[in-house]
Amino acid sequence: MGKRAILLGCFEKNEDKEKYLLTENATKFDETVDGKLSDAINVIGPLKKNKCRVFYGLSPTHPVVAVVGLGPNNAGYNDSEEIDEDRENIRSAISVGTRTLRDLGSIDQIDVDDCGDGVAAAEGSHLILYNYDELKGESLKKSNVNLNHLNVSKDPEAELKWNYGLTLAKGQNITRRLMETPANLMTPTRFGNIAVEELSKLGVKVHIRDRAWAESQKMGSFLSVANGSDQPPIFLEMHYNNAPNTKPIVFVGKGITFDSGGISLKPSLNMDKMRADMGGAANVFGTIYTLASLKASVNIIGLTPLTENMPSGKATKPGDVVFAMNGKSIQIDNTDAEGRLVLADALCYAHNFEPQLILDIATLTGAMKVALGAAMVGVFSTSTKHYNLLQKCGVQTGDRVWRMPILSHFTKQITDSATADLNNIGGAGQGGACVAAAFLKEFVTNPNWMHLDIAGVMDNKDDVSYLGKGMSGRPMRTLVYFAKAFFNNELN
Structure with a gap:
């Protein structure tokens, strides 16, 4: 039979003579054990x-006591x-x-211990325990641990914050699971079925559009990527409206369930x-799942074009020209720049809903990884006020964003094509993330786009301590904060 443990927080304190300051919950626990916790800490300082220390035998109800430095x-x-x-300190320490x-x-x-911020404590503790081991044998799986909110004062507000953080962490963990699942088990069809299974019971309307529908919409750019795969493409449409009489935000998510590069085949290392x-697409799903779980007063539409990018006799060839939904012709010189091709048609389609804002999110370019690494998400925005709100949300979640330029300098590179209106990679070979954004902008007429x-x-490797290794699910929590703030009229 397993043991019950308690996890408590301890702040640094430079003023006065005290060398540290126990949290409110830790202080009350220390009182119940007649100061034994303070005595144990004082042995070393x-x-x-x-950093974390583990003590034993201080309490009959909790034979194991851990204290973390905040x-x-x-x-x-x-x-x-x-x-x-x-x-961020609470998230990190509690995760440790x-x-x-x-x-x-x-x-x-x-x-x-919620350490005075139940949202952060719930996030840190639940995010760190996530581990994709469901395909392993039982002996190789991590042990299952139940987490309980320590709320000695029985403060109802603290309980609400803990539950909010728990919901956010659950949404990010679902996003991580979608991303982590092997591609043979997470096909476009399977992704769509999961959306129906999980979102319908939360009041989200889910539409699974097939190839024939995409053809009827003249989504030649999206379907050009799907042509090389035996897996049928899916255009997934999700509607969650709990803000009547408002225009929606449309979230568009790149949904390449496996990217081989197509005919422009990627190297095998890390493929x-x-x-x-x-x-x-996983972030869009996770955001809508979380907002619906919270019953948030928002009006969100999620669009995720789902397909594999594979080489075959039917695959698009470098130099081919296709036509997007808005009628623009695209010369495809690199089939590994496919994300922008599926997003192009989804962005065109998003305008049908007359949204207040279109926000697309994609694992789009290696150039962005070179530019910002794992520190921040690169954001291109035609609206300063919308970017500013997103930045403020990133401050709160710890999942930060950084604004990148949208300049005619980059547009010239993708419009310089002798054969078509646009070229999917441009010719300069520099500023790849900016060139990709310039390409996408050609399919957006809404003045508010990010x-x-x-x-x-x-x-994630060791970049974010409370996520552990594996697919990160970032920046899902920032998107949730943003959607709530947007419909709470926090734009300025």
């Missing part, structure tokens, strides 16, 4: 930020890092403690990661 109390907003350090206790192997219940080239290139944040 205060904890450094993101860093300075009231660290506040860090302008140079563009982050709320209080929240949660993983430490889980890895002991004998713990099945952890009472988690397996291209199972997550539908990370944009393009998020998430190639750099697709997977």
